[in-house]
Amino acid sequence: MTAPAQPQAVLEIGLTGGIGSGKSTVALLLIERGAVLVDADAIVRQLQAPGQAVYQSMVDRWGTKILDQHGAINRPALAEIVFNDQEELTALNDLVHPAVRKEMAAQRAEYASGKDPIILDIPLLVESGHDDLAHVLVVDVDPEIAVERLMKHRGFSEEDARNRVASQASREERKEKAGFIIDNSGDQSSLAQQVDAAWEWILSLDS
Numbered sequence: 001m002t003a004p005a006q007p008q009a010v011l012e013i014g015l016t017g018g019i020g021s022g023k024s025t026v027a028l029l030l031i032e033r034g035a036v037l038v039d040a041d042a043i044v045r046q047l048q049a050p051g052q053a054v055y056q057s058m059v060d061r062w063g064t065k066i067l068d069q070h071g072a073i074n075r076p077a078l079a080e081i082v083f084n085d086q087e088e089l090t091a092l093n094d095l096v097h098p099a100v101r102k103e104m105a106a107q108r109a110e111y112a113s114g115k116d117p118i119i120l121d122i123p124l125l126v127e128s129g130h131d132d133l134a135h136v137l138v139v140d141v142d143p144e145i146a147v148e149r150l151m152k153h154r155g156f157s158e159e160d161a162r163n164r165v166a167s168q169a170s171r172e173e174r175k176e177k178a179g180f181i182i183d184n185s186g187d188q189s190s191l192a193q194q195v196d197a198a199w200e201w202i203l204s205l206d207s
């Protein structure tokens with residue numbers, strides 16, 4: 001007699017990389033190939049919207065200097081504070097991370113009933129110790145290329161771009177955690193080919 005088939009748990013893959021490495025671009029390419037996405041940055045933005053508890057705690061700590069004229073979080077003003085002072089960055093993470101984890105867990109639970117691989121786009125995966133993830137996909141790029149792309153496509157000043165890149169985990173720390181590494185130092189078509197290879201890797205994994 002054959003045992004009844006066990007329901008296969010859905011695959012979860014952490015996606016990370018430094019700012020400007022191309023994570024968001026890779027996430028979109030993986031969705032095109034059939035993945036579903038839990039996007040930590042999008043969750044952060046949602047939790048920091050006016051009226052949310054996280055928003056209120058941030059205003060309680062830093063006051064209206066982190067708000068724009070419409071009362072929304074002024075990201076450059078906040079970045080100015082936290083990316084120049086480790087203590088302030090830690091305080092921000094302490095305010096935001098627990099709520100982000102809770103919302104991510106809710107979205108993961110929702111997708112877990114489907115069958116599509118779940119991509120967890122977590123910019124600070126290495127820094128924030130998401131050690132529960134069995135599979136990690138890292139997008140790697142020379143920091144100089146990341147700085148160049150942030151200035152060219154995302155409107156950063158050179159100083160801001162360099163500070164943001166410098167405040168994150170090193171490439172080596174990140175790559176140590178990787179099950180698969182995408183090298184995004186080439187053009188978009190080279191990136192698409194590597195995402196194809198990453199997708200093959202994902203489909204070969206056991207959850």
Ligand code: ADP
Binds near residue numbers: 023184187
């Ligand atoms: P991240 O989400 O890691 O911060 P993005 O995916 O937003 O990075 O990429 C940063 C910028 O670089 C975006 O404007 C993106 O379109 C661009 N980009 C990403 N990969 C490439 C590439 N291979 N060639 C040229 N531009 C790229």
